Amino acid sequence: MEATGRKTMDERNTSMAKKRERMNRNWFFFFISPWLIGFLCLTAGPMIFSFFMSFTNWDLMTQMKFIGIQNYVNLFKDPIFLTSMKNTFLYAAISVPLNLLLSLGMAYLLSFHLKGMRFFRTLYYLPAIVPAVASTILFTNILATNGLLNKALSFIGITGPSWLLNKNIVLLSFVFLAVWGVGATMVLLLSSINSIDDAMYESATLDGATRMQMFVHITLPQISPVIFFNLITGIIGSLQTFTQVYLMTKGGPDNASQMIVPYLYTNAFSYYRMGYASAMAWVLFFVILILSIIVLKSSSAWVFYEQEVK
Numbered sequence: 001m002e003a004t005g006r007k008t009m010d011e012r013n014t015s016m017a018k019k020r021e022r023m024n025r026n027w028f029f030f031f032i033s034p035w036l037i038g039f040l041c042l043t044a045g046p047m048i049f050s051f052f053m054s055f056t057n058w059d060l061m062t063q064m065k066f067i068g069i070q071n072y073v074n075l076f077k078d079p080i081f082l083t084s085m086k087n088t089f090l091y092a093a094i095s096v097p098l099n100l101l102l103s104l105g106m107a108y109l110l111s112f113h114l115k116g117m118r119f120f121r122t123l124y125y126l127p128a129i130v131p132a133v134a135s136t137i138l139f140t141n142i143l144a145t146n147g148l149l150n151k152a153l154s155f156i157g158i159t160g161p162s163w164l165l166n167k168n169i170v171l172l173s174f175v176f177l178a179v180w181g182v183g184a185t186m187v188l189l190l191s192s193i194n195s196i197d198d199a200m201y202e203s204a205t206l207d208g209a210t211r212m213q214m215f216v217h218i219t220l221p222q223i224s225p226v227i228f229f230n231l232i233t234g235i236i237g238s239l240q241t242f243t244q245v246y247l248m249t250k251g252g253p254d255n256a257s258q259m260i261v262p263y264l265y266t267n268a269f270s271y272y273r274m275g276y277a278s279a280m281a282w283v284l285f286f287v288i289l290i291l292s293i294i295v296l297k298s299s300s301a302w303v304f305y306e307q308e309v310k
Contacts (some may be wrong), residue, residue: 054278061272071279080255080263081280088259091171092238095178099234100227103182107189108215121190128183136247139177140164143248164249167256174244174257185230192223221304228303232295239288260284 150160251258
């Protein structure tokens, strides 16, 4: 009789636990439902439709026509698309490492506890909070043929080039703009550097380590996860550059500054070649995915996490 009662009690407890678990699961889905609905309607749904469109010929007006992989074949026969791919990769290859190096150097120098350092930290971070459109318009005026930069160069006897009209150097204009906003990357690295335990530096100092040795063997390993994060986001952001190109040069001169996303936008909303633009978007998606996977796989060799023992 006692065993039967205990069994009944256990079954009741199990039933209540399952009911509580079911209720918690229902509440979980209830609270995340706004995000789920937004993701399905505004992200996953459009992505699926875009993938389907990439196999069609559609101008938003006439009936959609299925053409298989023809859009993808045409992409790699399109000289402007190939030029935009080259420009985008070249821009990313220059701007991303340069941004990382400058932000790392700035963060390290700004990590010292000196008088007035807060002012300089704020000063270097301010460009990062300026909207992209405003900063692009600012640099358009700075880099114009009669702009502020060339006027400054004229004071020391140097005739500045037409930064935005010379197809050999126009990409440098976008690199200047990317470097100007380096504060966003710098502030993350600065926060990471300041979180390193001072005891590690004190121990290294007692062992006779130089400042450079401490930077290489203590600082860099400790902040490597933040460097990894900035590298991934930098690659993704640089390959998706749009505002700067669209406002500063519109891809000119002679497509020397044309990049993938502005060319995609032009095909979609100027020429109404929605299928062709969708194919372009998916090529870019897979390029970013492959590069991200490569960086992710390589991270095991150079990214250090405190919970890991290497």
